[in-house]
């Protein structure tokens with residue numbers, strides 16, 4: 434099976450977003466990854482619904498929305514209205530509200546992904562592993578694109594892959610941060626199903642070729 438590729442729009446040219454969305458539509462990308470930040474959960478602010486609404490009108494690919502916000506549950510219905518495929522919420526932000534948030538994401542018709550930052554033990558997702566469609570593993574500290582990949586992520590992916598098979602879960606594993614030529618093949622080998630990649634794709638001379646090269650990585 435080919436790797437799922439989800440380019441992260443955070444690294445796009447925000448003055449010419451339409452051009453980048455058209456490139457994504459033409460490319461072999463499976464999803465488009467959209468990073469929402471609130472300046473509280475992470476020390477940065479990205480973009481909000483006015484931008485998401487505009488993108489939804491021209492995008493042909495499913496939206497993979499990554500909420501780096503303290504209260505992602507306040508935006509479940511609006512995210513579903515956009516037509517988003519999945520909503521990724523951080524376990525560190527949701528705490529004991531997580532089971533209810535997962536239920537509400539499902540009721541709104543979306544897939545739910547539980548997301549873990551680099552310092553959160555993989556074991557923290559075990560209670561939810563049979564309730565979510567995906568686990569998003571951060572391989573950088575959330576908040577900014579273009580950071581260096583944290584090597585310990587490879588071992589975390591192995592551990593998560595084992596947990597998923599032990600529990601008979603169907604959850605996909607997605608990884609986000611510093612994914613590029615030297616890290617992607619090792620991540621896929623360790624058990625990742627889906628690769629989020631921002632700078633490596635959008636800063637390339639030929640992003641469509643880069644997306645294809647990531648897709649060629651077989652699971």
Ligand SMILES: O=C(CO)[C@@H](O)[C@H](O)COP(=O)(O)O
Nearest residue numbers: 575576578579610611631632
């Ligand atoms: O969620 C985030 C950052 O918080 C990511 O989605 C980044 O946007 C990935 O960018 P690169 O590390 O691939 O440049």
Ligand SMILES: [Fe+2]
Nearest residue numbers: 441468499609
């Ligand atoms: Fe992200």
